[in-house]
Amino acid sequence: MINRYRRGLFIIAFLAAPVTLYLVYVISPYAQAFYIATTDWRGVTATPNFIGFDNFVRLFSDSIFWKAVTHNGALLLLLPLLTIVIALFFAFLLNVGGGGRGAAGVPGSRFYRVVFFFPQVLAVAVVAVLFQQVFRPDGSGMLNGPLMALGLRPVGFLSDPDVAFWSVLGVMVWQAVGFYVVLFSAGLASIPRDMFEAAQIDGAGRVSLFFRITLPLLWDTVQVAWVYLGILALDVFAIVWVMTDQHGGPDFSTTVMATEIYRNAFTYFRFGYASALGVVMFFFTVGFAVLSLRLSRRERIEY
Amino acid sequence: MPNPFDPPGASSDKPRLSRRELLRGAALMPVAGALAACATPAGKAPAQSAAPVATSAANPFGVAADRPLEVWIFDGGFGHAYAKDIHQPLFATKYPKVEIKHNSTKEITKVLQPRFAGGNPPDVIDNSGAGAMDMGALAQDGQLQDLGPLLDAPSWDDPGTKVRDTLDPAVIDFGTYDGKFHVVGYVNYIHGIWYSQKVFRDNGWQVPKTWDEFVALCETIKKSGKMAPFTYAGKHPQYLYEPLMTMAAKIGGKEVLVNLDNLEDGAWTAEPMRQSAAAWAEIGAKYLMEGTAGLDHVQTQTAQNKYKVAMLPSGSWLENEQKTTTPADFEYGMFPIPDFTSSDKLPYGTLHSRPGETFLVPAKAANPQAGMEYLRAMLSKKAAGDFSELVRTVSVVKGAGEGRPLSPGAKSATEALAAAGENTVYFRWRNWYAQLHDEAVAATGELMSGGLTPEKYLERLQKKADEIKGDSSIKKYRR
Known part of the structure; x- marks a missing residue:
């Protein structure tokens, strides 16, 4: 009895600090955002007025916010798809696809594995500023310099509204791929080697090795990656805010929900309205999380 | 609360913390944090002002001698x-x-x-x-x-x-x-078109007095192959909507801008606005420096300092902003927006200040x-x-x-302001309606890169102005 009591005390002692911190710094601001969303608070006064659901009614006709939602939607589809396909391809090459007998990576795979991880190590703001230079529209841009030397017209990677969104997507994929190569490599390492060898003896080539063995056995990991990348796509902020012209431009062509929330709060000083946008974004994110957990229920494979 | 980040020995008069005290301090921190971590505003009474000090001619507001x-x-x-x-x-x-x-x-x-x-x-x-x-x-x-x-x-x-x-x-x-x-x-802040007096002198280029002369000058510079005629901070198109507004006011009078500020119906689609937008769109289509749309104010201004481009719209802060990259003999100069036609409502020399x-x-x-x-x-x-x-x-x-x-640029701007006299114009919607500013920035970039026709450009801004007019949560101002 005493023992159990002491054990409970021990657990509580360890949990008290993190739970308190979580309640104070995460849950309580969330709850307060719901309240602020129903006020006309402009961020500078101590006495906001309660205005009910006016902010939510207003956001239904906010064309820029809905444009931002479609951008998040497009990222939600494309970012996981591209990242996972590329990462799987590289992970397969690094671990299994080396050809020859047994399952080994291509020559130099250890070196590549480290190189792939580099983008993940850089802070998002650093990546954003780096790519501003890569995408520069004149001769000193890393991409446009060679194009112009070949006599082609420079591409407005960040200044052409038809191209800018794809540039943002490209940078996000570039930064994310490395981590998922490592994640999938770890997943591959847990698949017993003899499975690959058995398949090879049965005459499987690289393609059928990938689709018949690697992919099915990695499915759990792929699903985890999908959820992570989906959340990344929904709460993207810094890369857009720092890298693009006019923070989500040109002409709002790259704006996302988080940048609109920031803009409404800190540029327009409409903290109440911005909180309402935040509440909507919260429901989108929770919706995605619930949906993806539902869809990914599946029995585990025991080796 | 003891500060656990004090380096040991830094405060020899304070007793060193024991491990136990440190832990106790750490355990108390969330409680202190709970009091501070309020996202919602605190309805705290304003700090009490101390007793007022007698005012005098030398101290008209009654400043207390020792309050920080x-x-x-x-x-x-x-x-x-x-x-x-x-x-x-x-x-x-x-x-x-x-x-x-x-x-x-x-x-x-x-x-x-x-x-x-x-x-x-x-x-x-x-x-x-x-x-x-x-x-x-x-x-x-x-x-x-x-x-x-x-x-x-x-x-x-x-x-x-x-x-x-x-x-x-x-x-x-x-x-x-x-x-x-x-x-x-x-x-x-005095706005105008900025150039290098030295470059103009060396090449025999004249400051244009009419819009036709301005376009002809752009053509001459383009043909000369020495540099691009014109640029603006493409990442921040407000640098371009500024001369666009000033020229509209010059064509149609100060009330063009007053109507914009007052969110009048059809203020954006008025004829002077259309003429001005069309004129600048032509500059955007023909005479911009390569890559302008993707460069910011520092990059374009530095290109001018390197003699890669002849003219750009800016304000009287430019010379100070560029002081580290400007060659010693650059000699900044500024000229006002040229006459659009001979029947402009406001005379030559009209300035936005x-x-x-x-x-x-x-x-x-x-x-x-x-x-x-x-x-x-x-x-x-x-x-x-x-x-x-x-x-x-x-x-x-x-x-x-x-x-x-x-300095040469400040002198040029000061003289232009003196010459303008009463003919200075300004607009205030930029500060009154931040949403309208953002829309104008986005749309002006599109206008200059050919993504929007002048008509569509103005329709879009009119639509935004109407939206703001109808939004009860945005405070309206008039002038």
Whole structure:
């Protein structure tokens, strides 16, 4: 009895600090955002007025916010798809696809594995500023310099509204791929080697090795990656805010929900309205999380 | 609470922390945090002002001799040394016991918005730059001190003259929100087309007086192959909508801009706006430097300093901003927007000028009297003159630049302003309606790159203006 009591005390002692911190710094601001969303608070006064659901009614006709939602939607589809396909391809090459007998990576795979991880190590703001230079529209841009030397017209990677969104997507994929190569490599390492060898003896080539063995056995990991990348796509902020012209431009062509929330709060000083946008974004994110957990229920494979 | 980050030995008089004490401190921290981590505003009563001090002609606001003064300066194109080296020493000559707490930041909103929400804002703020706080929100919520008494106070230099009479009248127009004077613009921003006098002289290019001459000059420069004719800060298209507005006013008179400010129906789609938009769209289609759309103000201005482009629209802060990259013999010059036709409503030389670098005193500051007195010191002839000489710009204080050596660009702008006389124009929707500004920025970029026709461009802005007009949550202003 005493023992159990002491054990409970021990657990509580360890949990008290993190739970308190979580309640104070995460849950309580969330709850307060719901309240602020129903006020006309402009961020500078101590006495906001309660205005009910006016902010939510207003956001239904906010064309820029809905444009931002479609951008998040497009990222939600494309970012996981591209990242996972590329990462799987590289992970397969690094671990299994080396050809020859047994399952080994291509020559130099250890070196590549480290190189792939580099983008993940850089802070998002650093990546954003780096790519501003890569995408520069004149001769000193890393991409446009060679194009112009070949006599082609420079591409407005960040200044052409038809191209800018794809540039943002490209940078996000570039930064994310490395981590998922490592994640999938770890997943591959847990698949017993003899499975690959058995398949090879049965005459499987690289393609059928990938689709018949690697992919099915990695499915759990792929699903985890999908959820992570989906959340990344929904709460993207810094890369857009720092890298693009006019923070989500040109002409709002790259704006996302988080940048609109920031803009409404800190540029327009409409903290109440911005909180309402935040509440909507919260429901989108929770919706995605619930949906993806539902869809990914599946029995585990025991080796 | 003991500070666990004190390096050992740094404070030998304090007892060293035991491990147990440290843990206890750590356990208490979340509780302290819980009190501070409020996202919602605290309905705290404003700090009690101490008993008022008697006012006099020399001390018109009743500044207490020993209460500290907290100053926040925007650290932008002008830096913040001017406040420390010019304004604060001047203030201190009169109030040596007032401790001045000088601060500077590039991000005014991030640092100071929480102070307003918490009810303890500082005493003087230079609310400028891209991260400036929205004046409308501050004025609406009664956060700004009424600076009317400052205007009617005797000036720092001469007890016989009111501060009001020492200032460019536009300062008072611009600083007034709902009939109350709240904000002091300290610098006269003069807008125009900037070029290198040396380049024009060497190539025999003339400053264009009419739009046709301007287009012809662009053609000549383009054909010469020496440099591109024109550019603007493509990442920040407000640099281009500025001459577009000025030219519309020149064609159709000051009321074109007044109508925009007042959100009148059809103000954007008016004929002068259409002519101006079409004219600038043509420049965008034919004469822009390669890659303009993706470059910012520093990159385009530096390209001009490297003689890669001849002309760009900017304001009188340009020369100071570029001082590190400008060749010694560059000789900045500025010319006003050329005549569009011979029947323009406003004559040649019409300029867009507006007071900028805006200073305010929060109503809930701990020491607003000293804040106002600080502004009064800033508006003295000596302080304003020293300031404009240091940062190479034009002051709003009358006669502050007299007898001081001017750099070529400041001289050119000052002369243009004198020549313009009464014919200066301005618009205020940029500050009143931030959403309209963002839409205009986005649309102007599209206009210049050919993504929008002039008609579609104006329709789009008209639509946004109508939206704002119909939005009850946005406070409306009129002029």
